[in-house]
Each structure stands twice: as C-alpha cells, then as structure tokens.
Amino acid sequence: MVDPKVFEGYSEKTQQIIKTTPTDRGIEMYADMLGFPNIDSLISEFPKGCRVLDIGAGKETLKKELAVKRPDLTVFSINPSLAHESFREANKTANAIIAINPELPVESGSFDVVIDSMGSVYYSQQEKEYTTTQAHLFEITRVLKNGGKAYIGPTFINPNTDFEGKGRVGMLLDKIRGVKWSQKEFNPPGGNTKWRSYQIEKAL
Structure with a gap:
C-alpha cells in the first residue's frame, strides 16, 4: 500500500511512474546504459571515499553491488518505489530516500557523483x-559538489529534432552556468539502435 501523503501534489503522470514495476539494474547494466565498455571503467570514475547518489534506483541493486566492489563509497539512492510498503519491505537499503526528481530533499553540493540511468x-x-x-x-547539478560529476543516460537517437546534434539534454545543459558537459553515442549490447549518454562536470 502507498501512503498517499508521500506524493501529495505530484502530477498524474508522476503518480503513474510510481506505480510501474521497478527494474533490477546492477553495475553491469549501468555501464552498458551509460556507454562504458565494462564495469571497471565505470566504477574507476568514482573518487576514493566519495559520496554517490543514484536517482531512480529500481531494486537498489547498484548500491548492494557497490558495497562489495567499492566499500569505500557512501551510496545514497532516490527511489519513489519505496513508497509501496511491500516493495519497501523487500528492497529497502540504508541511505534510501523516498522522493522524485526534481524535488530532492537533499542539500546543495552534497554529492561527488550523481547517476541518473534510466531515471528521471x-x-x-x-x-x-x-x-x-x-x-x-x-x-x-544543484546537489553536485563543486568539481563533482554526473552521468546521465541513455537517451535514444530518434529521427527527430529532439535528438539531433546536442539533443534536448545538451541544449538544456548549455543553459546551466558553471558546468561542462560531453556526450557519447554508442550501440547498446546486441542492439542496432544508437544510444547517447551525457557526462556533466560542475566547476570548482
């Protein structure tokens, strides 16, 4: 059962997203969706002892796997699915926050790394x-520390203006002061389509 007060004021579309079945995505799938060739190439991006925020954490698998592979990290998650009592009982982990972007109950400049993979x-x-x-x-970008990095993806390269050139995300990132960003295009494993991911770095 979902506590209706948790998401009071959210749109009908957002409420529908909350009701969808969360996916079980581990480090390997995150690497694939963000365009990294393997797990190590992704987690080597995370500075030693840093704070990581995973937006849209599904079944919290990334956090559990990072606890084994990178125990030096402190990983938090944004997970609206935890509003479901049955899901919360089966999947709740430490440092899990029931919320939805763009209304994160997190102080500005709190994280060294933010991941939004198949998320908001x-x-x-x-x-x-x-x-x-x-x-x-x-x-x-608000919750990133100065010098911190965010990894966003995938977006799909469709034949429309939304994805031409910089794409929607790139055009919007150009409007945010104090960040640098880059994009990569790649073929997903076993797929013929093009995917795109973005990396953001907040200025020191």
Whole structure:
C-alpha cells in the first residue's frame, strides 16, 4: 500500500511512474546504459571515499553491488518505489530516500557523483515540453559538489529534432552556468539502435 501523503501534489503522470514495476539494474547494466565498455571503467570514475547518489534506483541493486566492489563509497539512492510498503519491505537499503526528481530533499553540493540511468531524465524526455527535463537537470547539478560529476543516460537517437546534434539534454545543459558537459553515442549490447549518454562536470 502507498501512503498517499508521500506524493501529495505530484502530477498524474508522476503518480503513474510510481506505480510501474521497478527494474533490477546492477553495475553491469549501468555501464552498458551509460556507454562504458565494462564495469571497471565505470566504477574507476568514482573518487576514493566519495559520496554517490543514484536517482531512480529500481531494486537498489547498484548500491548492494557497490558495497562489495567499492566499500569505500557512501551510496545514497532516490527511489519513489519505496513508497509501496511491500516493495519497501523487500528492497529497502540504508541511505534510501523516498522522493522524485526534481524535488530532492537533499542539500546543495552534497554529492561527488550523481547517476541518473534510466531515471528521471530518461522519463522526462517522453514529454513534449522541455521544462520537466530542464528542472531535472538543474536539480542534478544543484546537489553536485563543486568539481563533482554526473552521468546521465541513455537517451535514444530518434529521427527527430529532439535528438539531433546536442539533443534536448545538451541544449538544456548549455543553459546551466558553471558546468561542462560531453556526450557519447554508442550501440547498446546486441542492439542496432544508437544510444547517447551525457557526462556533466560542475566547476570548482
């Protein structure tokens, strides 16, 4: 059962996302979706002893696997699915926050690394208006420490203006002061489509 007060005021579309079945995504799938060739190439990006925020954590698998592979990290997760009592009982981990981007109950400059893989930015691109995606990107950069990095993806390269050149995400990142960003395009494992991911670095 979901406590209705937890998401009071959220849109009907957001409520629908909460009701969807969370996916079980571990480090290997995160590496694939962000365009890294293997697990080690992804987790080597995380500075020793840093604080990591996973937005849209599914069944909390990434956090559990990082606890084994990188016990020096402190990993937090944003997970609206934990509003479901039955899901919470089966999947709750330490440092799990029941919330939805772009309204994160997190202080500014709290994290060295933010990951949004198949999370808020991915879902926001299904909306015609850019304002939701823009709000999500602002929130991601807000919670990053100066010098911190965010990894966002995948977005799909579709034959429309939303994905030409910099894509929607790139165009919106250009409007955020104090960040540098880059993008990579790649073929997902076993797929013929093109995927794109973004890396953001917040200025010192």
